[in-house]
Amino acid sequence: MDELQLIAKGNLEMLTNTKTRYDLLKTKELQSVAKIEASLLRGARKYFEESGFTEIVVPHLTRATGACENFMTVFEVDFFGGKKYLAQTGQLYLEVMTPFLNKVWCAGPSFRAEQEVDDRHLIEFPLLEIEHKGDFNELLMHIENTIVTMVQEAVKKNVDELEFLGSDLDMLRKVKAPFRKITYDKAVEMLSEFGVGWGDDLKSKHEKYIVEQFGEPVFVTHFPKKIKFFNMKEDETRPEVVKSADLLLPFSGESVGAAEREHDYEKLKQRLEESTMLKLLKQRGGSISDFDWFLNFYKNNKAVQHSGCGFGFNRITQFVINSSDIRASTTFPSNKEAVI
Numbered sequence: 001m002d003e004l005q006l007i008a009k010g011n012l013e014m015l016t017n018t019k020t021r022y023d024l025l026k027t028k029e030l031q032s033v034a035k036i037e038a039s040l041l042r043g044a045r046k047y048f049e050e051s052g053f054t055e056i057v058v059p060h061l062t063r064a065t066g067a068c069e070n071f072m073t074v075f076e077v078d079f080f081g082g083k084k085y086l087a088q089t090g091q092l093y094l095e096v097m098t099p100f101l102n103k104v105w106c107a108g109p110s111f112r113a114e115q116e117v118d119d120r121h122l123i124e125f126p127l128l129e130i131e132h133k134g135d136f137n138e139l140l141m142h143i144e145n146t147i148v149t150m151v152q153e154a155v156k157k158n159v160d161e162l163e164f165l166g167s168d169l170d171m172l173r174k175v176k177a178p179f180r181k182i183t184y185d186k187a188v189e190m191l192s193e194f195g196v197g198w199g200d201d202l203k204s205k206h207e208k209y210i211v212e213q214f215g216e217p218v219f220v221t222h223f224p225k226k227i228k229f230f231n232m233k234e235d236e237t238r239p240e241v242v243k244s245a246d247l248l249l250p251f252s253g254e255s256v257g258a259a260e261r262e263h264d265y266e267k268l269k270q271r272l273e274e275s276t277m278l279k280l281l282k283q284r285g286g287s288i289s290d291f292d293w294f295l296n297f298y299k300n301n302k303a304v305q306h307s308g309c310g311f312g313f314n315r316i317t318q319f320v321i322n323s324s325d326i327r328a329s330t331t332f333p334s335n336k337e338a339v340i
Helices: 003-014 028-050 091-095 136-157 159-165 169-173 184-190 204-214 265-273 276-283 288-300 313-321
Strands: 076-079 082-086 103-111 124-133 180-183 218-221 238-242 244-249 253-260 306-312
Touching: 003 028, 003 159, 028 124, 028 136, 028 159, 028 313, 091 103, 091 124, 091 306, 124 136, 124 313, 136 159, 136 169, 136 244, 136 253, 136 306, 136 313, 159 169, 159 313, 180 184, 184 204, 184 218, 204 218, 204 244, 204 253, 244 313, 253 313, 265 276, 265 288, 276 288, 306 313
Parallel strands: 180 218
Antiparallel strands: 076 082, 103 124, 124 306, 218 244, 244 253, 253 306
């Protein structure tokens, strides 16, 4: 490792400090990250606006309809003597707007009650989400174009900051659509030496191993239905898998989770009733009634084919600045150890 690489590595390592973050505000390292974050967000917004997406302001205090797959990571809030939750996703709120506006997106904080204090988990992070009338293949195209536009904006505006932090500018300039795609079946085959079997969820070390084999962004598609969110649409030719994709990026692993959505009311209700998410909700004193408004929408309105995804903003930043530690990817990281 040459002297410049060592300096860059040191620049990023200092940014993993969360306990005394305020000491770093005056440093070029943290100021560089802030500028890069701004460019990446501007790039995403540029693509959404130029592609006809309407920004929706979604709630941040929700019922269980604002939760992701793992309901055990929601923050519970005393809501005038009842239970509500800090939102993890705006997905279901975007979905019900899609039939009327065609393409919608939102940006908001996603809150996760993560116990780990490590290089991968934060308790609050920006999540960019889109939903659109369209199928799975169109969705992957929107994801590719969003990532490409974000990276291009950072390279255009922040060469000095990227070089200072040790980013691989040659690699970033080569980020172009379409991205490589492999199926979950192929991923399991690649991970056989790790003891991964069909039906297992992929862990961070598995994701990083896969993307390291290609050295570029790669989609893993068509995951088993039983390990994914209840409203991901089954593949018509193979109902045990869903039309889903995780985008894996170098350094950060899974950075985008995506799927075509189920829009048939009866199937949607059945999938929810059988889901692990509902079982966990009941363990915390909730019930399927938390989803009444969402189910009633599908029961009383004409369904349309739609698809969507969530962009983990900090993990995209990790990829751009070549950091394997999520704490280095944002100006104010929050975890169980420290909240500013």
